[in-house]
Amino acid sequence: MEKKQVIISLVIIGIISIFLKLYFIDFSTYIVSDTTSYALNAFSYINNDFTPIQNKNPGWPIFISIFFQLFESESFIEYGNIIRILSISIATLTILPVYLLARKWFPQKYSIVAASFFAFEPHLINNSTLGLSEPLFILGIILATIFILQKNHNWYFYISFFSFKTCNLQK
Numbered sequence: 001m002e003k004k005q006v007i008i009s010l011v012i013i014g015i016i017s018i019f020l021k022l023y024f025i026d027f028s029t030y031i032v033s034d035t036t037s038y039a040l041n042a043f044s045y046i047n048n049d050f051t052p053i054q055n056k057n058p059g060w061p062i063f064i065s066i067f068f069q070l071f072e073s074e075s076f077i078e079y080g081n082i083i084r085i086l087s088i089s090i091a092t093l094t095i096l097p098v099y100l101l102a103r104k105w106f107p108q109k110y111s112i113v114a115a116s117f118f119a120f121e122p123h124l125i126n127n128s129t130l131g132l133s134e135p136l137f138i139l140g141i142i143l144a145t146i147f148i149l150q151k152n153h154n155w156y157f158y159i160s161f162f163s164f165k166t167c168n169l170q171k
Helices: 003-023 034-046 059-070 076-093 095-103 108-119 122-130 134-148 154-168
Strands: none
Touching: 003 076, 003 095, 003 108, 003 122, 034 059, 034 076, 059 076, 059 134, 076 095, 076 122, 076 134, 095 108, 095 134, 122 134
16 A cells, blocks of 8 residues: 555544544533543642642643633533543544554554554543543553654653653553
């Protein structure tokens, strides 16, 4: 396959994945469970309250607090939708690193199949529509693995530890 065909295939997989995730999401409902605590922690970080939270790492709430500051609203539902859209975006953007990781061991056509398996995996679709932090965690793990597998570049090794540390903040 040519490079152009691979890019077109990955873009089509990404677009279908986004539409599939948007089909299952209900933007008119409140966010639930952990996502509510992520949103409340993000608001506390915006107000300079960095009190440690028991059994929770601050990575995802700090990340979403940046976007909360960009989009001010009066409705908590809109902030929940921001979290959902961020999670869906990260899950969709992870398709490319999954393809690159699969490319290390498989031919191009099987790597595209691996990327499509990842894009249409039901648990990831559900977690991204709920606004959970798993898509960011998965992206960090995949990037760390890609950087560790790079040859002849010691600085990739250091980037992999930074990537792993970043994704470790999410859990």
